[in-house]
Amino acid sequence: MPQADLSSEIGTALPYLRRYARALTGSQTSGDKYAAATLEAVLADREMIANASSAKVGLFGMFHGIWVTTGAPVTEEDEGPLKAAQGHLSRLTTNSREALLLHTIEEFPVSQVAEVMNISAEEAETLIETARQEMADGMSGRVLIIEDEAIIAMDLESIVADLGHRVTGVARTRDGARQLGSKETPDLILADIQLADNSSGVDAVNDLLKDLGERPVIFITAFPERLLTGDKPEPAFLISKPYSEEQVRSAISQAMFFSSTETLRA
Missing domain, CATH: 1.20.140.160 (PhyR, sigma-like (SL) domain)
Structure with missing residues (x-):
């Protein structure tokens, strides 16, 4: 070559x-x-x-x-x-x-x-x-899903439940995520990047981490290359859309197990 x-x-x-x-x-x-x-x-x-x-x-x-x-x-x-x-x-x-x-x-x-x-x-x-x-076999916990597409949110709920975790709620916006997080503290956050009202899933996650403290986060995006530039902080766990069930299952198990808390904060 x-x-x-x-x-x-x-x-x-x-x-x-x-x-x-x-x-x-x-x-x-x-x-x-x-x-x-x-x-x-x-x-x-x-x-x-x-x-x-x-x-x-x-x-x-x-x-x-x-x-x-x-x-x-x-x-x-x-x-x-x-x-x-x-x-x-x-x-x-x-x-x-x-x-x-x-x-x-x-x-x-x-x-x-x-x-x-x-x-x-x-x-x-x-x-x-x-x-x-x-x-x-390592652990189970509570998962907050931040996703504005109803079908995808339902699919993620099913995957989370099949792994033995419990979904604390599904938020479609940044404000909705913060409200759900204040009602029940999640052990893991699974978040889309672009939300229904054009708010940012990254901002929603950072709001939650500010309120609740560090916890593992998985981001899902249709444009992973935009977040893999090396020019700024990047998430430890990033799944590309369209995703496979196995990718989500693996990422959730990895994030829960590793308790990674790195997000996109500057």
């Missing part, structure tokens, strides 16, 4: 690598450090990417190699939800969470998950199923 084409493909895949890194670490800062280390490795040696089935698979494969050698260590700066989450992660089957994220959030087929992780397809499938079960 010509160098110009390879560079272009890497540039296209990079925002999604950064999303994956944030989901793994629960932190934009930590995730971006891993992504930067991956780019440095690419500049030093492009052979792995050039030999992969695609530039994106090769890029994620290089990231995975760096990730597994560091083991996502807990540092002295880690505290609160992040430190607790790292403790939870240490009890998960090795590499299962990575396999699940690659398959569900990043939408790699099992064959490419296996390629990224340098394992067999059978091992990748087993890791994905193991992660689903371990994280589903």
Whole structure:
């Protein structure tokens, strides 16, 4: 592949690598450090990417190699939800969470998950199923949904309930979200970006976090590339519309488990 084409493909895949890194670490800062280390490795040696089935698979494969050698260590700066989450992660089957994220959030087929992780397809499938079960068994809680489209809101309610969580309410506007949040404190917020009255789901979430304190958040948007620029704070969990049920299930389990609280606040 010509160098110009390879560079272009890497540039296209990079925002999604950064999303994956944030989901793994629960932190934009930590995730971006891993992504930067991956780019440095690419500049030093492009052979792995050039030999992969695609530039994106090769890029994620290089990231995975760096990730597994560091083991996502807990540092002295880690505290609160992040430190607790790292403790939870240490009890998960090795590499299962990575396999699940690659398959569900990043939408790699099992064959490419296996390629990224340098394992067999059978091992990748087993890791994905193991992660689903371990994280589903981990916890349940209350979920506030902020979504203005009735059909989508109903679908999200069903997915949340099937996971064993309870929906505290569905808000269609920024003001409605704040009112529902004041009635019953959610453990997780699932929010669309653009709401019915042209208000912002980001603003609605930040209102709630100001009132209620930090808690995990998942954003849903039809335009994820607008939030994956690297120019401002980004959400740790971001789902693209149209979404699949498996993506939502995985993100909810990940966010609840990791208790990630990063949003789009400046």
